[in-house]
Amino acid sequence: MKKKMRVMSEKPLNAETPNEQLRSWVTANSMFFSRNQGEIMREPIPLSEWELIIEGKVKRALRFNFDQVVRMPKAIVANAVECSGNGRSLLKEKASGNSWTTGGVGNAVWGGVWLKDLLERVGLDGGAKHVSFEGLDKPLGSAGIRFVRSIPVEKAMSSTILAYEMNGEPLPLQHGYPLRVLALGWTGANCTKWLNKVTVMDRPFSGFYMDEVYRIFQKGEDPQSGTVVTGLKVKSFITQPLQDESLPAGPITLLGVAYAGEANVKRIEVSVDNGKTWNPATFIGPYEPFAWRQWQYVWVVKKRGNYTLLSRATDSEGRQQPLNGHWNVLGYGNNGIMEHAVTVHVR
Ligand SMILES: Nc1nc2c(c(=O)[nH]1)N[C@H]1C(S)=C(S)[C@@H](COP(=O)(O)O)O[C@H]1N2
Numbered sequence: 001m002k003k004k005m006r007v008m009s010e011k012p013l014n015a016e017t018p019n020e021q022l023r024s025w026v027t028a029n030s031m032f033f034s035r036n037q038g039e040i041m042r043e044p045i046p047l048s049e050w051e052l053i054i055e056g057k058v059k060r061a062l063r064f065n066f067d068q069v070v071r072m073p074k075a076i077v078a079n080a081v082e083c084s085g086n087g088r089s090l091l092k093e094k095a096s097g098n099s100w101t102t103g104g105v106g107n108a109v110w111g112g113v114w115l116k117d118l119l120e121r122v123g124l125d126g127g128a129k130h131v132s133f134e135g136l137d138k139p140l141g142s143a144g145i146r147f148v149r150s151i152p153v154e155k156a157m158s159s160t161i162l163a164y165e166m167n168g169e170p171l172p173l174q175h176g177y178p179l180r181v182l183a184l185g186w187t188g189a190n191c192t193k194w195l196n197k198v199t200v201m202d203r204p205f206s207g208f209y210m211d212e213v214y215r216i217f218q219k220g221e222d223p224q225s226g227t228v229v230t231g232l233k234v235k236s237f238i239t240q241p242l243q244d245e246s247l248p249a250g251p252i253t254l255l256g257v258a259y260a261g262e263a264n265v266k267r268i269e270v271s272v273d274n275g276k277t278w279n280p281a282t283f284i285g286p287y288e289p290f291a292w293r294q295w296q297y298v299w300v301v302k303k304r305g306n307y308t309l310l311s312r313a314t315d316s317e318g319r320q321q322p323l324n325g326h327w328n329v330l331g332y333g334n335n336g337i338m339e340h341a342v343t344v345h346v347r
């Protein structure tokens, strides 16, 4: 039987994908993690009422209706989206935020338009440095702060799409219907859902979601002194067997996924002895930039007992997953090897 999503909060909706649902290359839309700061509209906005405004440091501000967007050249791109806080609850020292384990990530094939094509239609002004995004979700909390964030214009022009399809279906309401940003290879926080306004700016957007959170900082440090969370770090984890699973001796196939944001995953190694020795794993399945890669390792185990299984990814830039995740106040970017260990019992 299919396991349900693990709901961490209902309002706003925050839910993660059960580990075994992450074995396929494409994560099912109905099982894709949900991460929200605000309230999702109950009903999808009628397309006749929706428009996309592009303004700011541009030659001519424009409004596009949905039909105009869909008639533009199409982008079809596989991309893994991971919440900045995925893996937070696996850190040894507590960090504040949703208690993600491994399921704050998913891989999908997205259909949409290149943001570059739209920005070329409005024409960038000389001073264009950042591009900010605003969605239609309703802020929660008395302060009423909207989820507004910006990305550098270089990222917006090189590898960012606005998606209206997810795995061949219209973008589901939960995931940003009718249009969302995907800054390819960057964390979910850079991927605004329910997009209706793009503002080209001469500096990064300043506001709560840019300045106070989605930054890496230590206790006693000013959040604004921390670096903004952008590209995904190299990471892998095991999707089979599951944590605490009991298995008969014999051949056991380990499965997992690995991703490296804008870089490619170069190598996966597996340890079945808690890190003493490492063995190469084999890539299986599709290979696309920005998407995750699946891998396997056939482990022939003869002796009964408890085993700690680890996986270690190296990317095309030579970066490797650290043995332990780098702690920070908000618990972002946990790609630690030990934090993602899986213990199994061989009987
Ligand atoms: N408008 C809007 N866009 C948003 C958010 C939000 O709260 N509001 N959350 C962001 C965060 S933090 C993440 S991780 C992703 C999650 O996308 P998903 O729910 O489709 O998985 O959406 C991003 N886009």
Ligand SMILES: [Mo]
Residues within 6 Å of the ligand: 035, 082, 083, 084, 085, 188, 189
């Ligand atoms: Mo996120």
